[in-house]
Amino acid sequence: MRQSTILDVARAAGVSRQTVSNVLNSPGRVRPATRERVQRAIAELAYRPHASARRLRTQKSSTIGIRLDPMTDGISGSVLDRFLHALTEQADAKRLRVLLFTAKDPDDEILQFRRLTAGADVDAFVLTSTFHGDPRTEWLIDNALPFVTFGRPWGIDDMNDPKHLWVDVDGYSGLREATTHLLGAGHRRIGYIGWPSPSGTGDDRRRGWREAMAEAGWSEADLEPLHVATEEGVAQGADALHRLEAAAGAIDAVVCASDSLALGALIAARGRMPVVGYDNTPIAASLGFSSVEQPLDKVAEGILELLTGAHGGRVSRDGEQVSDPRHRLIAPHLVVRDAPVLSGEHS
Amino acid sequence: MRQSTILDVARAAGVSRQTVSNVLNSPGRVRPATRERVQRAIAELAYRPHASARRLRTQKSSTIGIRLDPMTDGISGSVLDRFLHALTEQADAKRLRVLLFTAKDPDDEILQFRRLTAGADVDAFVLTSTFHGDPRTEWLIDNALPFVTFGRPWGIDDMNDPKHLWVDVDGYSGLREATTHLLGAGHRRIGYIGWPSPSGTGDDRRRGWREAMAEAGWSEADLEPLHVATEEGVAQGADALHRLEAAAGAIDAVVCASDSLALGALIAARGRMPVVGYDNTPIAASLGFSSVEQPLDKVAEGILELLTGAHGGRVSRDGEQVSDPRHRLIAPHLVVRDAPVLSGEHS
DNA sequence: TTGTATGCGTTATCAG
């Protein structure tokens, strides 16, 4: 059974194929009566425009490429998973496709950019986990390819004069909320376990904790022994809690930069104190500890908005101005859980 | 800067554009001298065939569609993640692209099948988590669309007369190996925590445990109190271990159908016995318990072999023909870990 | 509002 083409529809509806094309692309230009007749024919023949033909004609693929990160080592791997799902779902609503690719390193990724755009497979990219001075973003800017990053450029003035379009989750406010919640629950000595500086994301989250504590009356000096930096990982989180207690003595609660660290701290704490994580991974849900949830559907929405510009639907061509702010900062929210699986039971 | 086309290359090399096409698609038909000249021109102009044009002409998209499962609730969500990565990477080597889509339910997924194939976006599908009497596979078969499933059809005779192409991991042998390993380490009373019947995957894994135990001398009757079925989840795993001990008394070790269950059991066991999981998720690695690893790159490889063989694809290596069987059963392997983070420390 | 002609970049056919 051959796929029906626009010509079949035209014949069936008794119009020219041009009219069919108009019904599809600019319905306003066709008289309602004819339009309806054409649409009926389309439905009867189960006609679908041939994507490749359309792309060849329009010179746009309506496809966005995203690199599948190999770094699945962490507990937080599921974040990319969920983000991908949200992105795909919302892209679909805008008639955009999501194409996957992989790359070994930033240079290889640039090679893929070139390959995918040269072949017109993709006409925009979504980048995750960018860093300061990222060669990928510079290459994309130099080559005038549309892209949005999930993550700030971490440049001089990201808000008012960003180097490129970006969407990010406000880790600062996330940790601030987590800390404030613990303070509100009566905890005083709240520690923080995070990553070593300099780290855009890490420093931002630590600042959220620090400012919430400062508002509760803590001085910079008193806060100093209450935080500790470590690499990502469960064992590292456990170790960090021990170091924290060694340096600061008794602690009432602890907030962490990630669920991995939180899990480690939780194990080390053995129920002595509440632990709050970040990312709200399945692990947090399973073990019943609070965690900061990133609204990934909002992130995906923001990315697509930025990508398609004001006139949703197609990816904006280069040179086309995007009207509104060139970024979206999404506020996360704390998911509070009070039923710790790990510490609650005793044999 | 306009993309260079095949015509530009032809002019630069002083040949007709057809010759360029031949150099690309059937190099054998072009004289080496000319071929080299053309290839130099291609390199100089950084020419890449326009994917859409080629697809329009060949009526093949060289793209495989895969649904992004929404069920990321479990700890094992990262399995799909890793599989996707492996699939994308290997598809790339075969010049295939991977396109994502989402669907709310099987019916919606069928709608997406129709949409994606009608638009010629995709010409084959990869299905995950199939079940007995799956409407999706039936629809694809009825419409003669190429597809391979990750997971057996769970029909009458999957091995010799499968309903469709499939690749699966041999959960039976995985659990068998896990159990044998524990037996070899001197454990006698080894319990099993799995999912309720009927479940193709679940029953298969339980059989692995059962037969390993039978070989060690256990009778069906004696084995009965040593296994328990529960829904997926960490809390469920913990509960299951308690039920197991209540029914069977002292237990030496326990093997589980998933890392989620294993994590629950591990928490409930509090270091009293070794626990072995399935999927080798980051959680297993972080907490230091053994788990059965699914070789997802092998799975991806098998899927692509079956797929390219199915729609007249290329030869795999050195002119070797792809072998006959319409399926691949991949053997997993146990990753042994002896450094439990959870049970090892005491305050 | 509708129809006609043309080309997007590629590959297949079939002639030299």
Place this chain on the structure above:
DNA sequence: CTGATAACGCATACAA
């Protein structure tokens, strides 16, 4: 072994 010609399905000026 090479080169001219004809589609693939669609969308857009332009004419009616």
